[in-house]
Amino acid sequence: MKRFVIWTSAVLLVSAFFGTACAQERKLPDPTGGSVAVLDRNSFVVVRDRGPDNYSVVLYEVVKGKIRVVDAVRVSGDFTGDPPIVRYVRSRDIQEK
Numbered sequence: 625m626k627r628f629v630i631w632t633s634a635v636l637l638v639s640a641f642f643g644t645a646c647a648q649e650r651k652l653p654d655p656t657g658g659s660v661a662v663l664d665r666n667s668f669v670v671v672r673d674r675g676p677d678n679y680s681v682v683l684y685e686v687v688k689g690k691i692r693v694v695d696a697v698r699v700s701g702d703f704t705g706d707p708p709i710v711r712y713v714r715s716r717d718i719q720e721k
Contacts, residue, residue: 667694677701 658672658680666686674680683694696715702708 674698677703 658670660668660670662668668684670682670684672680672682678698678700680696680698682696685692685694697712698715699710699712701710703710
């Protein structure tokens with residue numbers, strides 16, 4: 625009985641340690657809110673990291689002092705390949721907030 629308890633405890637300890645190590649290797653989304661690039665005086669782009677090889681790109685426009693969403697695209701793919709494989713999905717249902 626003692627051997628069984630010790631063996632089970634050892635297995636649980638090793639699996640917990642291995643699971644924690646694997647979880648730290650994953651790339652998490654950027655919590656800061658993304659990168660902003662100004663295109664001209666009345667428009668800018670926000671790029672957000674959505675996880676491993678997934679990004680969202682949103683184009684905003686300033687009209688009469690209000691910010692309006694012009695276009696939004698979700699980009700994913702393998703950017704390390706030669707040539708890189710890029711897939712995108714355009715957001716058709718853009719709602720202004």
